[in-house]
Amino acid sequence: MKYxxxxxERKIRITDRLEETIxxxxxxxxxxxxxxxxxxxxxxxxxINRDSVNFSLHITTTITSPCVITLDPxxxxxxxxxxxxxxxxxxxxxxxxxxxxxxxxDEVIWGEIILHMPLRVIKEGAEYEMEEEITIEKxxxxxxxxxxxxxx
Numbered sequence: 819m820k821y822x823x824x825x826x827e828r829k830i831r832i833t834d835r836l837e838e839t840i841x842x843x844x845x846x847x848x849x850x851x852x853x854x855x856x857x858x859x860x861x862x863x864x865x866i867n868r869d870s871v872n873f874s875l876h877i878t879t880t881i882t883s884p885c886v887i888t889l890d891p892x893x894x895x896x897x898x899x900x901x902x903x904x905x906x907x908x909x910x911x912x913x914x915x916x917x918x919x920x921x922x923x924d925e926v927i928w929g930e931i932i933l934h935m936p937l938r939v940i941k942e943g944a945e946y947e948m949e950e951e952i953t954i955e956k957x958x959x960x961x962x963x964x965x966x967x968x969x970x
Contacts, residue, residue, distance in 0.1 A: 873904070887945070
């Protein structure tokens with residue numbers, strides 16, 4: 819999703835709504851994420867003080883990720899709202915720059931999707947069995963700490 823700031827100024831006279839579909843298939847590495855459906859982005863934008871644009875977006879997609887136990891593919895729904903501020907005068911870490919009058923949302927939206935993905939995905943019904951018991955040698959200087967942690 820790429821917008822020219824001045825096109826948004828003209829567009830807001832008609833509507834402040836956005837609805838786009840983005841493909842991030844090229845971002846998938848095949849290890850951490852196996853597949854991603856097209857990302858649906860809906861929302862609104864608001865021009866602020868002639869130097870900023872605020873986007874209030876709803877983002878929805880499904881990502882297929884391997885189960886950490888079985889490695890079987892598991893589909894995970896990613897569905898969230900976010901607010902993004904783009905400005906000509908970037909003053910803090912909460913805003914993104916408007917460069918050459920262009921607002922590029924794709925990379926920021928991808929980053930937001932990754933932030934909303936769970937770190938570990940476990941397939942329903944998958945069970946983990948520890949094959950061997952962990953033993954800690956008495957000579958190990960950290961043995962006391964490790965034993966205390968295992969007892970908790």
